Amino acid sequence: MPLIISSLSATFDECFFIPPDSQAYLQVHKQNTITPSKSNEPWSELKRIDPLTDETCRKELYQTYNDSMINETCRTSSYIKGYDTNRGSQPKCIVNTITAQVGSMFNSLYKSVNNAVKRVDLWYFGRDRVLAKVSVCKHTSGSFTDHATLHHIQANSTKSSGNLDLPSKLIMAICIYLMYYSASSSLAGLGLTPAVSDDEINKLKIIHILNTVGREVLLAVYQNLKPFSNSTNIKDHLLNDLHMPENLFRDNFNATMIHAIENNPNSGEAYDISLLIKCIKVLSKQYEPRSQWKWRDDNELECRCQKLADKRNNEFHSFSGISCTEMRMQFDAIEKLLMDILNSLQVRFPREATQLNDMKRDIQDRLSNILTSPMGKSEIRICLLQKYKKLLLDEITLYKDRCKEWGKLKILDFLLGSKTFHDVKILFTEVIVKKSNRHHLNTQVKCTAILKLASSSTSSILLIDSEAGGGKTTIFRFGINDWGEGGSVMGTASYDYIFPMEFRNPHIGSVRDLIKCLIPNVCNNSCMDDIMECLTNPSQSIMFFCDGFDEKNEKSLLLFNEICDLKEKYPHIRIVVTSRPESVREFYYTIGINHSIEHVQVLGIHESKRGEFLKKYHDEFITAGQSKESSEDLLKFYARCSARHKDLYRLPINLVILAWLWGLNPQKAKTIKSAAGLYTAIVDILNEKLIRRVVQSHSDVMHKFKGDMDKLKYLIECFKEKIYSESLSAVRFDRIFIDDTGVTNLREFCEDKGLPFLELKGVYLLSKLEWETVNDVKEILELPHKGFLDYYAAKCIEYKLRKITKENRNKENRHT
Secondary structure (H helix, E strand, O other), X not given: OHHHHHHHHHOHHHOOOOOOOOEEEEEEEOOOOOOOOOOOOOOXXXXXXXXXXXXXXXXXXXXXXXXXXXXXXXXXXXXXXXXOHHHOOOOOOEEEEEEEEHHHHHXXXXXXXXXXXXXXXXXXXXXXXEEEEEEEEEOOOOOEOOEEEEEOOOOXXXXXXXXXXXXXXXXXXXXXXXHHHOOHHXXXXXXXXXXXXXXXXXXXXXXXXXXXXXXXXXXXXXXXXXXXXXXXXXXXXXXXXXXXXXXXXXXXXXXXXXHHHHHOXXXXXXXOHHHHHHHHHHHOOOOOOHHHOOOXXXXXXXXXXXXXXXXXXXXXXXXXXXXXXXXXXXXXXXXXXXXXXXXXXXXXXXXXXXXXXXXXXXXXXXXXXXXXXXXXXXHHHHHHHHHHHHHHHHHXXXXXXXXXXHHEEOHHHHHHOOOOOEEHHHHOOOOEXXXXXXXXXXXXXXXXXXXXXXXXXXXXXXXXXXXXXXXXXXXXXXHHHHHHOOOOOOOOOOOXXXXXXXXXXXXXXXXXXXXXXXXXXXHOOOOHHHHXXXXXXXXXXXXXXXXXXXXXXXXXXXXXXXXXXXXXXXXXXXXXXXXXXXXXXXXXXXXXXXXXXXXXXXXXXXXXXXXXXXXXXXXXXXXXXXXXXXXXXXXXXXXXXXXXXXXXXXXXXXXXXXXXXXXXXXXXXXXXXXXXXXXXHHHHHHHHHHHHHHHHHOXXXXXXXXXXXXXXXXXXXXXXXXXXXXXXXXXXXXXXXXXXHHHHHHHHHHHHHOOXXXXXXXXXXXXXXXXXXXXXXXXXXXXXXXXXXXXXXXXXXXXXXXXXXXXXXXXXXXXX
């Protein structure tokens, strides 16, 4: 023990700075073991201890370590914090502020706790990771153990790098020491490592130079190249003076760059390196799209600017540490490149020689100072944030490509089990939309302008409601796809990021996990605190597009509540939500009074557009080989329908089903008079297909049944009854998927009766992969559409009523 005390004493004056936002939490538990992710755990107290900076307190703590005592007087600010069990494992809301003695606080662990307390934890959190945890458990006899365990936990992992069995009071003192005055050698002695290593700081210095000094040099180049005054920005110059086509301008400048040009001084002072190098390129008459930029050999200035930008990009993408020797070599190379750029600029603009010479001397002095001086906390922080910002910017192209996939509609997968995809842009048809706010009742809105309402300064959240099959999800998918392709139709081009969220997903319960799933290349290898700070910066325009509030579950509701909390904290974030009308009241209750809501309703397809819609879908079925009928005959049939009959086809989903039925059996399609008739016809056709498939492809099943077709049909009806029952359960719990227990019941029924489960589930259910964790996906079985869910649930009720009626009649007959 004295050896450890000696180690701490020897390194006391060699400590490095610990950020003031580091925290320690004292947790008192009523159980010996605890799983923080569960919402019902009995967290009774959390205390935050601020770092000490007072020299007197420092000496008193030092004396505390030597004496291995906790009773020394040492005042510090503490916060009593409440724990909100409904919002995950993050402590929330400061309740009170007090001044307490460290000694009396720890004494309370032994004297004031009640008998229900089984364990006490002291956690030390750095800004980016958990550094240490101390646990003190109680014996069965009722007294706390004399020993405790120190765990080193890094990067939010539960993996321990080693335990030290020390007297509990001393180990608490050590934890306080780590919290306030961590020394590198003592950290190594305890198996702990600093958050940022020396080699990583060397790399940060390189990034810092490129991002500050390098940017200033590129700014000087830009300001000398631009032929216009500061009263004009580069966008106006290119479009109005040089007559650059609008599409070519947007090809060269992304949404973030355009926002920076339009909202910052025209001098370029606020431009980052990526924007500056683009401006330099276009001002050098390099107007081709990005992939076609070619530099001339004689264009020394622009070539050297490009080398500087490439160097900066390479350093951002390779964040491994470097040695001091390598750092000095890179410093020399960067200094030479900067001087070459300024020399080329001086040759191009001789009149600026004096100013450029002063700039050279200043750069040399600053480089020397950065090389020899330690980096401060704020400088390290700025470099890290710039790194993540650049990684996000580079990832956006790949992310937009993934968003384009949302535009692939699987209409044949939904109806026929085919894997053919269809482009939402081709099939999308205008629907009737009206505002339903009390000030704008029945005010119609152009469908393609819906998402622009989310940008209204008077609304906080945009709610889109429509009955099942009304087109909510199509608008959702079209909006995501449109942003990925440039935002020219739905007006999404102004957003830097649009994050889609589906309420039906039962596995993602936090914003961090959602973003990790959507942009994993950055988030899985980076600190999420920094990523979130970059994304929530007011300069970033972000929309969360949330589909299907009526299909919410416990996890997705947690995620949505967190999104709303972000919106409250960062007002520039936009939220769009779709829902069915019956869940609107609950939505308003969930949102509360802190958010204003712009409410619009999708009423379906206007009668004048339904023929166009029918033709589009039926033509797609013809192209896919699923119909040999005439689209013109279908349109003639629809034109002859009565007004009441046509109202059935107001909803897009019903028109899709009509187009499909027409391709299979026009005579059957003509007999449909209600929505229930549509779904009944579909189920009948699917039954026929299933029986043919079992007979043709599963000879073993038919052999087991001895060719008895009636038995096969009866068992298929029994399987359908079970699906109907599971659908009613899904409606009860507001979900569209079959839960694990239901899937097990269906599988066991098929195994018991000798039916091919994969074949049957493929006909009546859709198999879909959902994110279960950030790195893993899980197959879930869901109904192909909410309309089918309602129909199946209604069939379950019908079957049960028929069964009850039959039983009652049998009882009456027996009684008679």
